[in-house]
Amino acid sequence: AQTVTQSQPEMSVQEAETVTLSCTYDTSESDYYLFWYKQPPSRQMILVIRQEAYKQQNATENRFSVNFQKAAKSFSLKISDSQLGDAAMYFCAYIPNNNDMRFGAGTRLTVKP
Amino acid sequence: DTGVSQDPRHKITKRGQNVTFRCDPISEHNRLYWYRQTLGQGPEFLTYFQNEAQLEKSRLLSDRFSAERPKGSFSTLEIQRTEQGDSAMYLCASSSFRQSTGELFFGEGSRLTVL
Numbered sequence: 001a002q003t004v005t006q007s008q009p010e011m012s013v014q015e016a017e018t019v020t021l022s023c024t025y026d027t028s029e030s031d032y033y034l035f036w037y038k039q040p041p042s043r044q045m046i047l048v049i050r051q052e053a054y055k056q057q058n059a060t061e062n063r064f065s066v067n068f069q070k071a072a073k074s075f076s077l078k079i080s081d082s083q084l085g086d087a088a089m090y091f092c093a094y095i096p097n098n099n100d101m102r103f104g105a106g107t108r109l110t111v112k113p
Numbered sequence: 114d115t116g117v118s119q120d121p122r123h124k125i126t127k128r129g130q131n132v133t134f135r136c137d138p139i140s141e142h143n144r145l146y147w148y149r150q151t152l153g154q155g156p157e158f159l160t161y162f163q164n165e166a167q168l169e170k171s172r173l174l175s176d177r178f179s180a181e182r183p184k185g186s187f188s189t190l191e192i193q194r195t196e197q198g199d200s201a202m203y204l205c206a207s208s209s210f211r212q213s214t215g216e217l218f219f220g221e222g223s224r225l226t227v228l
Contacts, residue, residue: 004155033215045156045204045219052214091155095215100146100169101206103155 004094006104013082014112020067021077021107023092029053034068035093035101036077038086045091051075079109087111115139117220119205125226126195133191134223138207145188146217147180148204149173156204162188163210195227 004025013019025034036048051059051068059066063083067076079086092104118137126132138145143164148156159178160170164185174180177195182188192199202224206217 006155035216037219044221045206047216050214050216095217100158100161101215101217102158103148105155106153 004092004102004104006092006107008107009105010108010110012110012112013079013086015082015084017082018078018080019082019109021079021090021092021109023075023077023104025073025075025092025094027073027094027096029096032094032096034066034075035095036064036066036075037091037093037103039089039091039106041088048090049077082111084111084113117205117207117218119203119220119223121223122221123224123226125228127228128197129194131191131193132195132225133189134203134205134225135187135189136205136207136220137187138205139218140186142207142209142218143185144208144210145182146206146208147188147190148206150202150204150222151200159190192225195225197227200225200227 006023032053034051037045038048039045049059049061049064058068063080065078089106091106093101095101120135146161147159150156158171159174160180162182165182177193180190202222204222206219208217
């Protein structure tokens with residue numbers, strides 16, 4: 001079975017500080033994709049960042065970066081210079097070989113002004 | 114707007130009634146997914162289509178649930194004889210099989226409340 005685990009139900013960060021959200025996954029596949037999605041309250045899920053498993057280089061999108069450790073099956077999200085608009089549920093997701101996407105339970109991020 | 118659209122956004126129904134949700138994917142996307150999300154949880158996979166073919170169904174999709182995508186464009190998700198446990202947000206997403214990144218594009222969801 002392929003599962004995604006987010007061990008932090010809630011996280012809090014001070015505005016302008018850095019926070020890291022954790023994610024581990026379980027798979028027997030060698031080729032897959034990993035994602036972080038953001039879901040603001042009562043709003044739709046939007047993609048934050050993606051990582052292809054065959055790429056060793058960690059993905060970066062502006063203030064968002066990942067630490068991808070393939071052997072450890074770990075995929076953490078770092079948010080730098082946190083902003084009030086970053087407050088949301090963050091979901092780690094995994095998709096093997098272009099099949100269906102599986103999600104973790106999510107981490108609720110609060111940003112304190 | 115060329116995003117994924119879902120209708121209705123909210124549905125309140127009495128236990129035992131049937132409900133139907135509609136999803137219109139991004140026009141050039143040939144894959145369409147249905148997920149269920151309960152409060153404080155991540156989306157749970159229900160089923161997905163490639164064009165009009167339903168390729169995978171989760172065990173979560175009981176006999177009371179049926180999904181269709183008759184012409185490979187919009188899709189409907191019907192729940193028959195609703196139960197209180199069906200109360201959830203039903204999310205639709207689409208993607209392009211040719212797209213190498215696997216990203217799903219989500220609609221805003223249809224929230225179901227069963228009284």
